[in-house]
Amino acid sequence: MTTPHTGPGDAAPQPLPAAPGADQHPALALVNTRTLRPTGAFDDLADPPAALDWLVTTGLLPARRSGLTAAETGRLRTLRECVRDLFTARLAGEAPDRTALAELNGALAAAPFTGRLHWDAAGEGPRLESRPAGGTPLDAALTRLASDAAELLSGPQAEAIAACAAGDCIRYFLRTHGARQWCSQRCGDRVRAARHYARTRAAENS
Numbered sequence: 001m002t003t004p005h006t007g008p009g010d011a012a013p014q015p016l017p018a019a020p021g022a023d024q025h026p027a028l029a030l031v032n033t034r035t036l037r038p039t040g041a042f043d044d045l046a047d048p049p050a051a052l053d054w055l056v057t058t059g060l061l062p063a064r065r066s067g068l069t070a071a072e073t074g075r076l077r078t079l080r081e082c083v084r085d086l087f088t089a090r091l092a093g094e095a096p097d098r099t100a101l102a103e104l105n106g107a108l109a110a111a112p113f114t115g116r117l118h119w120d121a122a123g124e125g126p127r128l129e130s131r132p133a134g135g136t137p138l139d140a141a142l143t144r145l146a147s148d149a150a151e152l153l154s155g156p157q158a159e160a161i162a163a164c165a166a167g168d169c170i171r172y173f174l175r176t177h178g179a180r181q182w183c184s185q186r187c188g189d190r191v192r193a194a195r196h197y198a199r200t201r202a203a204e205n206s
């Protein structure tokens with residue numbers, strides 16, 4: 001089996017499908033915005049327009065608004081690296097970097113969500129909604145991402161956080177099946193093809 005090569009001039013390599021768990025956990029999706037592709041490192045948050053697009057697509061910003069600043073994009077990328085550090089520490093069973101933990105707790109406090117009771121007597125009746133008590137829309141997005149990361153790391157699914165076993169992949173996923181090792185079928189196929197190639201070469205050379 002051969003893997004099609006992506007030419008060096010190919011600026012938009014095929015995106016990988018979302019890793020298991022990333023659709024349910026925006027923190028996992030955030031970590032996976034930085035990937036390695038055949039053309040090299042790829043960043044879905046490379047610049048403010050790309051970061052805004054990701055936030056809107058992920059539903060973390062309600063609608064297109066005025067663009068993100070470079071500083072806001074930097075805050076999002078900093079949180080991403082913190083969550084990655086915390087996932088890595090959790091997998092290694094080690095204490096995390098204190099700065100990463102402080103950053104995450106800072107993001108948690110950026111726009112604390114509080115409950116509001118709405119009452120529509122003619123319709124659904126009472127309804128409890130969680131809304132940010134203050135801060136900017138980006139603060140609220142960072143708080144939601146940090147909350148999701150904190151719940152994932154401290155909750156029952158923490159055991160399922162896994163790093164893709166493909167040596168050239170840096171994505172994380174939730175191991176929903178006991179034996180799952182790859183973030184995607186593409187990674188599994190690539191590793192199996194490489195092993196097959198190595199075995200064939202070894203047999204030819206023996």
Ligand SMILES: [Zn+2]
Pocket residue numbers: 164165166169170171182183184187
């Ligand atoms: Zn992978």
